[in-house]
Amino acid sequence: MTDSSISAAGLHKDMESMGFSDVDCIRETGIENPLDANSPEIHHHYNPSLPQPTITFGDSGPGMNELELKDSRKLFHHKEARDDKNGCFGIGGSLGSAQLTRLQGKSTRLSKKEGGPLLQLTLDYAKIVKEDKYEVVVHEATASWATYWEKHAVNKEHGTLEILECPKHVVEALVAAIPGAKFGRMYADYLAEGTKMLFYVDGKKLIDLKPEDVSDENNASKCVKYDVTVWGKYLESSTKVKDIKDVLVQYVNGYGKLVYQDPVTDNQVEEDPAAKGYTKLAPIKCTSSVRFKKGATDNWKVEDGGQYPKRVRKVIDRFEIPYPSGGDFEQREIIAIARHLWNYPTILDCFMGTEINKSRINKAKIHPGILKVLEDLADKFSKKYWNDIKPKEPKKAKNPKAKSPQTSGGSAGTSGTATGTATGTAAGTAAATTPGTTPGTTPGTTPGTAAAGTSKQLNNKPAPSKPTVVPVPAHEKRIPQSQHDLVLAMKDLKHKLNAMNLDAILEKAVVTTEGGIAKMIGTIHDAMKSLEQICKK
Numbered sequence: 001m002t003d004s005s006i007s008a009a010g011l012h013k014d015m016e017s018m019g020f021s022d023v024d025c026i027r028e029t030g031i032e033n034p035l036d037a038n039s040p041e042i043h044h045h046y047n048p049s050l051p052q053p054t055i056t057f058g059d060s061g062p063g064m065n066e067l068e069l070k071d072s073r074k075l076f077h078h079k080e081a082r083d084d085k086n087g088c089f090g091i092g093g094s095l096g097s098a099q100l101t102r103l104q105g106k107s108t109r110l111s112k113k114e115g116g117p118l119l120q121l122t123l124d125y126a127k128i129v130k131e132d133k134y135e136v137v138v139h140e141a142t143a144s145w146a147t148y149w150e151k152h153a154v155n156k157e158h159g160t161l162e163i164l165e166c167p168k169h170v171v172e173a174l175v176a177a178i179p180g181a182k183f184g185r186m187y188a189d190y191l192a193e194g195t196k197m198l199f200y201v202d203g204k205k206l207i208d209l210k211p212e213d214v215s216d217e218n219n220a221s222k223c224v225k226y227d228v229t230v231w232g233k234y235l236e237s238s239t240k241v242k243d244i245k246d247v248l249v250q251y252v253n254g255y256g257k258l259v260y261q262d263p264v265t266d267n268q269v270e271e272d273p274a275a276k277g278y279t280k281l282a283p284i285k286c287t288s289s290v291r292f293k294k295g296a297t298d299n300w301k302v303e304d305g306g307q308y309p310k311r312v313r314k315v316i317d318r319f320e321i322p323y324p325s326g327g328d329f330e331q332r333e334i335i336a337i338a339r340h341l342w343n344y345p346t347i348l349d350c351f352m353g354t355e356i357n358k359s360r361i362n363k364a365k366i367h368p369g370i371l372k373v374l375e376d377l378a379d380k381f382s383k384k385y386w387n388d389i390k391p392k393e394p395k396k397a398k399n400p401k402a403k404s405p406q407t408s409g410g411s412a413g414t415s416g417t418a419t420g421t422a423t424g425t426a427a428g429t430a431a432a433t434t435p436g437t438t439p440g441t442t443p444g445t446t447p448g449t450a451a452a453g454t455s456k457q458l459n460n461k462p463a464p465s466k467p468t469v470v471p472v473p474a475h476e477k478r479i480p481q482s483q484h485d486l487v488l489a490m491k492d493l494k495h496k497l498n499a500m501n502l503d504a505i506l507e508k509a510v511v512t513t514e515g516g517i518a519k520m521i522g523t524i525h526d527a528m529k530s531l532e533q534i535c536k537k
Contacts, residue, residue, distance in 0.1 A: 008134035011075070012103055012125065015095045022174055023181050024359050025096035029162065030057035031187065031197065033072075033093050037061035041196040043154050048171040049202050055100060055164045055171060060155035063113040066138045069121050072109070073136045091356075097164060101125050105165025110141055110149050114158040120145055175201050182318075185212040186359075189313040214308045214315055214341050220289035222385050226252060228286055228373055230348060231260070231278040241281070242350055248273045249373045254380070263369055282345045286374070288381040290338040294330060294389070305337040307378065309352060309361050312345060316354070317361045321378075325526075329489045331386040338385075340378040490527060 020028070026044070034042045039061035047054045064072060076091050097107040103125040112118045120141040128134055141149065153159060178199055184191065191197065191211035199206040217223045228251045232244035250260040250273060259268040274280070291300045307319040324332040344352050353365035363371075 007132055009129045009132040011134075012098050012128060015091075015098055018091075018095060018356060020092075020095055020099060022100060022170060023177055025099050026055070026057075026174060026178075027096075027183075027186075027359050028092035029096035029100075030055075031183070034059035034061055034160070035187070035190055035195070037160070039154075039159070040194065041154050042198070044197075044199045045152070045203075046171050046175050046199070046201045046206070048168050048175065052105070053166055053168045053171045055166055055174070056152060057162045057164075058152060058154040058159065060159045063116070063158040063160055064111040064119070065113055065116065066119060069109065069111050069119050069138050070136050073121060073123065075134070097123070097162065098125055100164050100166050100170060102167055102170065103129050104167065107165075108145065108163045109160065110145055110153075110162075111160040112149070112153075112158055117141075118146055118149055175206065179207055182212070184209045185214060186315050187313075188212050188214070188315060214310075214339050215287045215289045216291070216339075217287075217289060219291060221291045221293060222388075223287065223289040224381055225285070225287050226377065227283040228342075228370070228377070229283045230281045230351060230370060231273040232281050233276075233278050241347060244281075246278070247351065247367055247369055248276075248278055249369050251373055251377065261369060261373055282347050284348070284370070284374070285343040286377065287341040287343075288338060288378055289341075290334055290382065290385055292330070292334050292337060292385075292389075294391075299333070300337040300339070302333075302336045305339055307340045307342065307374070310341055310343040311349070311352075311354060312343075315341070316359060319363055328386065328390065330390065331383065334386050335379065335382040338378070338382045340374070340381070342374055493524075 030044055031042060034057070037059065039059035041060045043056075043058040045054075045056040045058070047056070073094060075094055101107060105126070106122055106124050108120065108122045110118060110120055118141040119138055121136065121138050123136075148163070149161060150156060153161060183197065187195075187197070187209070188211040191209055192213070197209040199209075215223060228249060231248040231250060232241070233246040234240075235243040235245055246263070248260045248263070250258065253259050253268055257268075257270055259270050260273055261267075262269050291298070293299065302323065306321050309316050309319075321336055321338070323336045326332075327335075342352075351367040351370055353362040355362055
């Protein structure tokens with residue numbers, strides 16, 4: 001790059017402002033480039049203890065010839081997004097290498113095809129910035145780098161190594177960040193198929209990634225798969241997705257009908273979108289799952305619940321579901337711990353908020369019509385599961401009020417004769433004096449079937465006895481189910497709080513709090529007020 005109309009130094013400096021974190025950089029350069037090359041094994045070596053700290057990425061892919069190696073350093077080598085690869089914009093790998101060196105060190109790529117020579121491509125970023133020139137030169141590896149290849153190559157016959165000279169603090173920060181970077185979840189599909197990803201620090205294994213299946217269908221209490229199909233209407237004479245002006249979202253509703261959500265009225269419409277000039281773009285393959293049983297100790301945790309957008313084979317992000325403040329205690333937990341995987345193809349990138357690094361999603365940029373349907377279906381899954389498993393309230397025994405004994409002077413459904421009057425009087429007397437019978441019936445009759453007497457009430461009932469008052473703890477009273485759940489939940493909370501260093505937790509929460517905690521505090525406050533009201537009863 002020698003054209004004076006383009007500043008190589010400025011371009012490389014501007015790369016640091018493109019929104020890539022250092023963890024994004026190692027994903028782009030050290031994981032996704034090898035995955036796109038179909039490498040069965042990937043090694044990372046972090047060496048903060050060397051006089052010149054380094055990071056080395058190695059893979060056992062097919063390797064590159066001279067032209068391919070040179071193209072790998074072509075900046076913004078744009079390709080159309082495809083579902084069989086992660087790359088698209090042609091900048092992630094180069095940006096990652098430059099940023100990790102902080103434009104102070106060198107990057108050396110060694111690559112070899114089976115039966116071919118070992119090739120070398122070295123970029124000196126400090127020199128590029130100083131001279132404002134970007135030149136890519138490929139040649140056979142020097143003797144020292146050939147020795148390095150023999151020692152560190154994942155497969156000596158074919159593959160690629162990249163060695164980056166980095167500041168020590170960059171290497172140390174990555175070593176600290178990698179265990180919590182959720183690579184096992186992000187690349188679960190590749191790991192489950194047998195791809196190996198190994199991470200070493202100064203020669204010692206840091207982590208051996210295992211697949212973390214978000215849906216975990218084999219262990220879920222319930223798992224449901226469904227499609228949400230996106231339709232778009234192109235602007236006239238355009239076939240570019242970015243020129244789509246209207247979007248419809250189609251799904252199967254609770255009645256088994258294929259409908260789309262009308263963007264104006266919000267009503268469900270059964271009409272075929274194609275009849276209105278829309279083109280089917282692609283389905284979002286959704287999987288909702290939950291592991292929950294009342295009283296079980298192995299239910300899923302709230303910190304793992306949420307919505308998981310997945311771009312082709314890569315689980316990009318996790319959106320937390322705010323803990324509900326209303327409803328049954330168990331239902332709220334189910335909503336918060338349920339997992340909803342939204343697997344979309346690359347054609348929907350612009351509708352799903354995919355950022356340029358493809359390792360994060362801007363939820364605010366997801367098409368609102370798509371997001372609304374996805375979240376509604378996720379919520380309905382959780383609530384339906386709770387309705388299916390929640391304890392059924394026992395049916396209350398029917399106890400219709402018995403008709404009062406009546407005297408002469410008129411009757412309901414009788415002629416008011418002496419016979420009717422005598423029958424009603426006898427029934428009332430028997431009911432009042434015979435043990436084990438229901439008032440208003442004669443012995444051996446069903447409650448509510450005693451013959452009706454006259455309209456005047458008899459005054460021969462025995463005086464009611466004064467009940468004996470036995471104090472009963474609040475949590476043992478026959479109270480509504482919601483109050484019962486509240487008491488049990490607060491008892492459990494008290495037990496857990498006693499076992500915690502609450503002061504230390506609250507100190508940390510002030511710094512690391514997320515939006516959900518404020519709602520939780522309000523919920524606890526409401527719960528305490530409810531308990532106070534129960535105690536007064």
